[in-house]
Amino acid sequence: xxxxxxxxxxxxxxxxxxxxxxxxxxxxxxxxxxxxxxxxxxxxxxxxxxxxxxxxxxxxxxxxxxxxxxxxxxxxxxxxxxxxxxxxxxxxxxxxxxxxxxxxxxxxxxxxxxxxxxxxxxxxxxxxxxxxxxxxxxxxxxxxxxxxxxxxxxxxxxxxxxxxxxxxxxxxxxxxxxxxxxxxxxxxxxxxxxxxxxxxxxxxxxxxxxxxxxxxxxxxxxxxxxxxxxxxxxxxxxxxxxxxxxxxxxxxxxxxxxxxxxxxxxxxxxxxxxxxxxxxxxxxxxxxxxxxxxxxxxxxxxxxxxxxxxxxxxxxxxxxxxxxxxxxxxxxxxxxxxxxxxxxxxxxxxxxxxxxxxxxxxxxxxxxxxxxxxxxxxxxxxxxxxxxxxxxxxxxxxxxxxxxxxxxxxxxxxxxxxxxxxxxxxxxxxxxxxxxxxxxxxxxxxxxxxxxxxxxxxxxxxxxxxxxxxxxxxxxxxxxxxxxxxxxxxxxxxxxxxxxxxxxxxxxxxxxxxxxxx
Numbered sequence: 181x182x183x184x185x186x187x188x189x190x191x192x193x194x195x196x197x198x199x200x201x202x203x204x205x206x207x208x209x210x211x212x213x214x215x216x217x218x219x220x221x222x223x224x225x226x227x228x229x230x231x232x233x234x235x236x237x238x239x240x241x242x243x244x245x246x247x248x249x250x251x252x253x254x255x256x257x258x259x260x261x262x263x264x265x266x267x268x269x270x271x272x273x274x275x276x277x278x279x280x281x282x283x284x285x286x287x288x289x290x291x292x293x294x295x296x297x298x299x300x301x302x303x304x305x306x307x308x309x310x311x312x313x314x315x316x317x318x319x320x321x322x323x324x325x326x327x328x329x330x331x332x333x334x335x336x337x338x339x340x341x342x343x344x345x346x347x348x349x350x351x352x353x354x355x356x357x358x359x360x361x362x363x364x365x366x367x368x369x370x371x372x373x374x375x376x377x378x379x380x381x382x383x384x385x386x387x388x389x390x391x392x393x394x395x396x397x398x399x400x401x402x403x404x405x406x407x408x409x410x411x412x413x414x415x416x417x418x419x420x421x422x423x424x425x426x427x428x429x430x431x432x433x434x435x436x437x438x439x440x441x442x443x444x445x446x447x448x449x450x451x452x453x454x455x456x457x458x459x460x461x462x463x464x465x466x467x468x469x470x471x472x473x474x475x476x477x478x479x480x481x482x483x484x485x486x487x488x489x490x491x492x493x494x495x496x497x498x499x500x501x502x503x504x505x506x507x508x509x510x511x512x513x514x515x516x517x518x519x520x521x522x523x524x525x526x527x528x529x530x531x532x533x534x535x536x537x538x539x540x541x542x543x544x545x546x547x548x549x550x551x552x553x554x555x556x557x558x559x560x561x562x563x564x565x566x567x568x569x570x571x572x573x574x575x576x577x578x579x580x581x582x583x584x585x586x587x588x589x590x591x592x593x594x595x596x597x598x599x600x601x602x603x604x605x606x607x608x609x610x611x612x613x614x615x616x617x618x619x620x621x622x623x624x625x626x627x628x629x630x631x632x633x634x635x636x637x638x639x640x641x642x643x644x645x646x647x648x649x650x651x652x653x654x655x656x657x658x659x660x661x662x663x664x665x666x667x668x669x670x671x672x673x674x675x676x677x678x679x680x681x682x683x684x685x686x687x688x689x690x691x692x693x694x695x696x697x698x
Contacts, residue, residue, distance in 0.1 A: 183250060185243040185692035186583035188229070188663050192633050193238040193692055194583040195228040195246060200300055200312060203228060207376070209249045217242065222423045222631030223301040223376060224655055225310070229631025240695030247694045262296055262379035267335055269384060271355035273323070277337060281317050289384065291315060292356070297342050297380045302372060302426035303629060303655030306535045307346035307364025309374035310629065318342070322626070326352035333359050339628065347536060364425070366525060366537070372425035399549035401466040403516065406500065410457040411541030414520065414548070417450040418650065419528035428654050429634070430532035433609060433673030434511055437475035440563060441515035444492060445472040446555035452522050452529040454514040454542070459505035467550060468496050470517040470558055476509030476568055476674055490562040492517070509568030509674035517558060521549035533609050534651040571678030574600055577668050578684050579637065584659035585689035587623040593689070595619065596661055600680040601645060607677060609651040614681065618643025621659060629655040635664030635672070637683070649673060
């Protein structure tokens with residue numbers, strides 16, 4: 181099969197191949213001989229998601245360069261000896277798996293141990309490795325209804341893959357056992373135990389429990405959260421380049437607000453800030469500071485005296501700052517001149533709420549240390565006003581149709597673009613759940629897991645869209661009908677529950693055709 185190039189956005193597309201072997205062969209070729217301008221590759225079951233560096237378009241010229249890397253021969257399995265992983269068999273679905281395979285439970289266990297499992301790619305959660313083998317009997321369906329809670333270490337099967345859940349999470353795979361070896365451990369380098377290309381052999385024996393990870397003590401002085409209705413999060417520009425470990429970028433949802441706040445405070449534009457959801461939030465400091473607000477914040481006061489949230493302002497030790505819930509938008513950014521003293525995790529201080537990576541969320545009574553780093557002068561000018569949305573209003577978001585628009589007929593795509601979608605309260609940094617006239621896809625096949633970009637609009641079985649935000653899973657198994665353009669993501673992050681979204685596309689869906697450079 182000739183690879184197909186499916187659009188995601190101006191700096192991303194999906195390369196569709198015929199099977200896992202072809203996908204991994206191209207991944208190997210692109211890793212050995214990189215194409216200039218390619219920043220990151222997210223391998224999956226039958227696709228590679230290509231992200232480009234700034235200044236490189238995900239267009240026909242890039243598609244032609246990637247097409248030239250397609251190897252003529254199939255990929256050969258690695259020759260390194262497999263890693264042994266100890267497993268205790270006896271998961272909740274083991275009997276059901278045996279019935280699916282037409283085997284006894286003992287025969288399922290024996291076959292699972294006899295197979296050599298190769299890590300094809302990582303995704304879903306940090307350290308979650310999709311492992312495949314040559315035994316076709318393990319091509320098993322997902323559960324009809326996903327579980328809301330699967331414990332960390334659960335060994336599971338689905339769609340010819342075996343995987344171990346690195347942390348407690350929802351999931352729809354068939355559970356057959358438990359592995360006590362941590363799949364993702366920040367005290368290890370690299371944190372993900374399993375990497376693409378590695379081979380694994382499962383053995384039936386117990387493994388020693390690991391010692392609990394030490395939690396850093398809370399600082400004695402700094403900025404103190406007195407009260408907040410929602411956790412306050414430390415965020416920066418995010419941790420790009422960690423796809424090989426199944427880690428998404430995360431980072432501030434309103435990146436523009438974060439960068440503006442830092443520049444106005446005299447900090448480097450990518451320094452860590454506090455991301456505040458709605459409000460009111462009350463806080464104080466142990467040392468005099470200069471603070472800057474941005475994003476949705478439109479009303480604040482110090483000891484009952486209003487301050488202008490559009491300008492930097494001082495807060496003395498012991499004074500109480502109240503940041504009220506904004507009238508429009510929903511996320512505010514707070515920067516401190518000299519920055520916060522936070523330790524980076526995988527080169528970033530951002531909190532990933534799905535993966536539980538990064539500084540702990542700040543709740544009532546929490547303290548975050550101040551760095552008092554050298555800083556430039558603050559910018560005293562008022563920040564330009566932004567038109568942010570409010571509940572009940574309609575917000576237009578531009579999208580690129582793709583990569584799976586063709587899983588829906590023309591009438592359904594037109595309905596997706598012509599109606600207003602209500603943002604429900606069941607929304608978070610992972611994604612916004614939308615509500616409207618449900619969409620039905622024409623292609624009812626099960627979609628093999630594939631890379632998803634921030635801004636992806638997934639259509640699950642309910643037909644109600646989910647718009648992925650910064651903490652979304654790296655891969656997903658539902659078709660993405662369209663992807664919000666990168667320049668609209670800051671606005672999307674400020675759309676509150678009760679507002680409505682109208683998606684707009686400036687061109688119909690069409691695969692990207694490889695073009696030779698002039």
